[in-house]
Amino acid sequence: DVKVTQSSRYLVKRTGEKVFLECVQDMDHENMFWYRQDPGLGLRLIYFSYDVKMKEKGDIPEGYSVSREKKERFSLILESASTNQTSMYLCASSPGEGTAQFYEQYFGPGTRLTVT
């Protein structure tokens, strides 16, 4: 089974702090994603990566950055946390093209971040 893990289920940070959310997948997937989930808004794409050291902005990248130094790990960074970044953050991964299941995304359990 594909496993996507996230470093924390719950996190509380202060305004202005630098926050790191870690995501690790164990299936050698090329593509990794960070989504933000808010009630009534569904999931929105923050950033994605299709290879090591490659990253692309999603729909709501402002206030966030990412790092992918190793294929299995994709980190989301909040440079200076603000209260409007209080949310559920979901990491996902998917295989590359040419594989049997490259169309499917596998999700981590989520990190519920509260910024006070």
Added chain:
Amino acid sequence: AQTVTQSQPEMSVQEAETVTLSCTYDTSESDYYLFWYKQPPSRQMILVIRQEAYKQQNATENRFSVNFQKAAKSFSLKISDSQLGDAAMYFCAYRRSLSGYALNFGKGTSLLVTP
């Protein structure tokens, strides 16, 4: 951009009954993939069912089936013989052809299953 609309924020069904969750989407593409994902309370998001747009046959996975109407851009999920474990948030999603094949999600439908 391809938008996904779920018009039912909440739905309720009795155990053993059938329920249909609605989803419409907007796209100019002719070939694409659609998904239904399930997110149980405090648990991981999992894939329920997938539909390839070039396939005319509606996808089925055990008690879950879809009604895919390509011309109408409609993609509803039918859950038959509902069980308590089906209670969850259900998201309809469209796979982009760019952006690393990221998903565009609807806002979700919360399904309550009553005994």
